[in-house]
Amino acid sequence: MDELIIGGQKLTSRFFLGTGKFASKKIMRETIAQSGAQVVTVALRRVDIQQNAENFLNFIPQNVQILANTSGARQADEAVRIARLSQAAGLGNWVKIEVINDSKYLLPDDQETLKATEILASEGFVVLPYVTPDLYTARALVKAGAAAVMPLGALIGSGQGLQTKYLLEILRQEITETPLIVDAGLGAPSQAAAALEMGFDAVLVNTAVSLAADPVEMARAFGLAAQAGRAAYLAGKMPAGNAQASSPLTGFLHNE
Amino acid sequence: MSNTKNITICNTLCNTEILAIFNDHDPALLEQLAQEAQKITRRYFGRTISLYAPLYLSNHCANQCVYCGFHASLKIPRRKLNEQEIEAEYQALAHAGIQSILLLTGESRQHTPPEYLEAALKAAKKYFANIALEVYPLETEEYARLNAAGCDGVTIFQETYDQARYKILHPAGKKSNYAYRYDAPRRIALGGLRQITLGVLLGLADWRQDILALHAQLRSLEKEFPGVDYAISFPRLRGTYDYKEKNYLVSDAELVKIICVTRILFPRIGINLSTRESASFRDRAVHFGVTKISAGSSTAVGGYAGLGASPACPPDRAVLENAPQFAVNDERSVAAVKAMLEKQGFDPVFTDWRCLAA
Numbered sequence: 001m002d003e004l005i006i007g008g009q010k011l012t013s014r015f016f017l018g019t020g021k022f023a024s025k026k027i028m029r030e031t032i033a034q035s036g037a038q039v040v041t042v043a044l045r046r047v048d049i050q051q052n053a054e055n056f057l058n059f060i061p062q063n064v065q066i067l068a069n070t071s072g073a074r075q076a077d078e079a080v081r082i083a084r085l086s087q088a089a090g091l092g093n094w095v096k097i098e099v100i101n102d103s104k105y106l107l108p109d110d111q112e113t114l115k116a117t118e119i120l121a122s123e124g125f126v127v128l129p130y131v132t133p134d135l136y137t138a139r140a141l142v143k144a145g146a147a148a149v150m151p152l153g154a155l156i157g158s159g160q161g162l163q164t165k166y167l168l169e170i171l172r173q174e175i176t177e178t179p180l181i182v183d184a185g186l187g188a189p190s191q192a193a194a195a196l197e198m199g200f201d202a203v204l205v206n207t208a209v210s211l212a213a214d215p216v217e218m219a220r221a222f223g224l225a226a227q228a229g230r231a232a233y234l235a236g237k238m239p240a241g242n243a244q245a246s247s248p249l250t251g252f253l254h255n256e
Numbered sequence: 257m258s259n260t261k262n263i264t265i266c267n268t269l270c271n272t273e274i275l276a277i278f279n280d281h282d283p284a285l286l287e288q289l290a291q292e293a294q295k296i297t298r299r300y301f302g303r304t305i306s307l308y309a310p311l312y313l314s315n316h317c318a319n320q321c322v323y324c325g326f327h328a329s330l331k332i333p334r335r336k337l338n339e340q341e342i343e344a345e346y347q348a349l350a351h352a353g354i355q356s357i358l359l360l361t362g363e364s365r366q367h368t369p370p371e372y373l374e375a376a377l378k379a380a381k382k383y384f385a386n387i388a389l390e391v392y393p394l395e396t397e398e399y400a401r402l403n404a405a406g407c408d409g410v411t412i413f414q415e416t417y418d419q420a421r422y423k424i425l426h427p428a429g430k431k432s433n434y435a436y437r438y439d440a441p442r443r444i445a446l447g448g449l450r451q452i453t454l455g456v457l458l459g460l461a462d463w464r465q466d467i468l469a470l471h472a473q474l475r476s477l478e479k480e481f482p483g484v485d486y487a488i489s490f491p492r493l494r495g496t497y498d499y500k501e502k503n504y505l506v507s508d509a510e511l512v513k514i515i516c517v518t519r520i521l522f523p524r525i526g527i528n529l530s531t532r533e534s535a536s537f538r539d540r541a542v543h544f545g546v547t548k549i550s551a552g553s554s555t556a557v558g559g560y561a562g563l564g565a566s567p568a569c570p571p572d573r574a575v576l577e578n579a580p581q582f583a584v585n586d587e588r589s590v591a592a593v594k595a596m597l598e599k600q601g602f603d604p605v606f607t608d609w610r611c612l613a614a
Contacts, residue, residue: 021302023601046607056607074450074483101483103524157299210302 002234004201006039006179007094007126007147009065013038014196015226016067016181017219018206020046025059027215033061035219040064041096041204043071044086057091067128069096076115083120095120096150096183097129106156110137114144121145130183133167135174142178149178150204153195154185157207161191165198172199189218189225196229197237271468277517278464286513290544293516296523297545304603306548307593308356308386309349310530312557313337313376317362318392319429321415323460323493323501326362328429335557336367342376344561346383352552352560352590355606356386358411363392363431370398377405385607388451392430393440399447409451410444411489412437417469418461425460441473445481452477452484453528458506458514459493467514471521487526487548490514494532494585508537512544519545531555535586539596551593553586 004011017037022028032040040060047056060066068086073079076099083095097120099112113129114137121127126147131137133151141149151171154160162168163185171180179201186192192203205222212218269277277285314336317326325332337345349357359376361368373391380387388409389402399410416422419434426432441452454474456466474486492506506514515527529538529546531553538549554560588596597604 021304022603023303024598024603046605103485104478104482106524159299207299207302211298 002230004179006128011038011065011202013223013226014202014230015192015219015223016040016183016202016204017209018204019043019056019060020206021210022215023210025056028210029059029061031209031215031219032064034216035209036223037219038064039067039094039202041067041069041206042086042091043069044082044089044091045072047086047089047091065094066091067094067096068092069098069130070116071098071100073097073099073116074101074109074112075099076112076119079112079116080119083116083125087125093124094126095128097127108132108152110134113137114140117141117146118144121147128181133164133171135167135170138171138175138180142175146178148181148201149175150181150183152184153182153191156184158185159187159208160185161187162194168195168200169198189221192222193225193229193232196226197232199233202226274468274517274521275464278467278513281509286509286516289513289516289520293519293545294543296519297547300524301547302603303601304605304608305542305546305597306356306526306605306608307354307551307590308358308388308528308548309352309354309550309560309590310358310360310390310553310555311345311349311560312360312555313342313372314361314364314368315557316364316367317429318364318366319362319431320427321431322425322427323457334367336361336372337558339375339379341558341561342379345558346380348560349552350383353594353606354552354590355384356388356608357384358388358390358550360390361392363429365392365430370394370401373402373407374405377402377407381406388453393437394443394447396443396446399444399449403448407449409453409485409487410449411453411455412440412444413455413457413489413491414438414470414473415457416461417456417466417473421461438473441477442480445477445484450483450485451487453487453489453526455489455491457491457493458511459501459504461504463504463506463510463514467518471518474522474525485526486522487528488518488522489528489530490518491530491532511537512541515541515545531586533585535588535596538586539600542597542600542602549593551588552590 004014013036015037016039017032017035018041019028020043068091070079070082073082079097079099087093097113097116099109099116100106101109108131110131113131117127117129121144128148128150129141129146130150138149151168152164154163181202181204182195182200183204186203186205187208195203203226209215209219209222315326316334316336317328319328321327377387386408387406388411389407390411393412414437422434441454444452454470456470490511526547527545528548529541530550594604
């Protein structure tokens with residue numbers, strides 16, 4: 001079976017789901033349950049650590065891997081604190097490092113992300129950093145012990161798809177020792193399929209699902225698209241190119 | 257549509273073009289703005305709306321804002337909550353489910369010095385995930401101190417950017433210094449606060465010019481302090497005493513236009529709406545741009561613990577009944593507002609940030 005292994009855990013679904021922006025926690029729970037996603041992100045900023053009845057965590061199915069995200073962190077030390085707090089709150093040791101210090105574009109701060117990754121990986125966290133698709137950063141993150149690297153496809157919530165495609169292709173060619181997951185910006189299942197076809201190991205999606213008219217069906221569609229994209233990658237997609245003449249100009253050289 | 261501009265490119269419009277939109281009364285344009293604002297808000301905030309409550313610690317004030325129910329010359333019962341009363345207020349609000357609070361005072365440094373605010377913040381940390389302040393402008397180092405005490409954000413209203421009107425409306429007290437107040441958001445950011453809410457009090461001057469000036473200040477702050485989370489409030493003047501000026505009042509349609517244009521120009525900022533607005537207006541505004549609303553609000557000092565709620569906190573009936581800063585126009589409880597949001601297909605969010613300082 002074609003499995004993705006992260007932090008020693010075997011995953012059969014290559015579709016990771018974010019849990020923000022849903023119309024209700026019940027819809028979120030139903031979407032997770034029906035999507036096939038085995039990894040879901042949870043922002044600690046939304047978790048009521050006093051455990052009230054409406055607590056976000058009560059709506060996350062038991063059988064999925066929680067990937068706590070450090071959304072809201074502006075510097076490495078904040079991300080580290082959030083990760084430690086989420087572990088103490090019982091969310092486990094998987095953490096998505098999200099350090100954003102620009103509230104206008106929400107672009108990740110790669111340098112601070114790297115610092116946080118170095119600290120948390122050394123403490124035994126399974127660290128999945130969210131970054132811009134920069135080769136130097138990706139290499140440094142791998143060296144720092146990232147369990148996977150998660151470059152953005154486009155700006156968060158934009159639904160613009162693989163705007164960073166050429167940089168993503170470079171990452172995929174060069175980073176082979178660690179899983180790569182496209183995170184942020186995907187707006188349609190076809191874009192998820194394209195990412196998997198390129199050889200990315202998984203995709204993480206939130207807005208495109210939570211804002212769909214039917215989030216459950218859209219999550220299912222993303223899950224299927226990820227499967228299709230992965231199958232296409234494994235099948236060895238034919239190289240794209242221009243049309244080839246059926247009667248090549250130099251054919252006569254071989255016909256004698 | 258009478259306006260030929262494509263509003264989806266509003267963020268590239270110059271002030272003249274925005275003014276043209278402001279002055280165009282075509283209902284079709286307003287609807288188009290609302291549709292666009294809704295699309296943008298959904299994209300960045302989804303179907304979540306944050307809830308918060310204001311909590312008045314004191315109504316002592318050293319200023320003479322001629323439109324305000326707290327101003328220094330008014331003969332109203334003055335009160336500031338002591339430590340036990342503050343605790344009782346916090347308990348009452350937390351019991352209602354509120355996790356995000358805005359602590360307010362009248363603008364009196366003498367009665368509510370930074371040390372008082374600091375103590376109130378430290379006590380609030382036991383009950384709430386997110387704590388913001390709306391008080392008199394402070395110095396940078398004072399903001400840093402309050403940040404260390406647990407303050408996540410500060411709200412500061414310029415009231416109006418029309419300097420001539422500002423002078424008339426604020427004839428005495430420290431608030432009469434326009435420039436000192438205008439610079440407060442910079443000092444807040446330099447003090448390390450991560451959330452800043454700006455706003456104008458609609459009804460004090462020409463709203464069109466005020467909104468353009470507010471946008472300009474926000475743009476400049478975004479450039480200098482990109483890491484800050486910005487929000488805007490658009491309170492409309494609601495009389496609590498004898499302020500008769502009616503020349504600048506803002507209609508419902510104009511407020512809708514203000515919210516929508518601001519959302520289109522600033523896709524990711526928070527937009528707050530207080531209980532100054534009616535229930536019916538608030539129920540609709542959550543659909544096209546507003547991301548945070550207050551609920552179950554009392555604008556009187558000691559208004560939450562209620563009469564006889566705590567033996568340690570004997571209530572002052574006169575203060576509770578007669579001297580709020582402004583009249584609440586949506587008196588629904590937190591539970592009722594939550595139910596309204598759920599009914600309309602929103603997820604009411606009580607915890608959207610917590611201070612994680614070591």
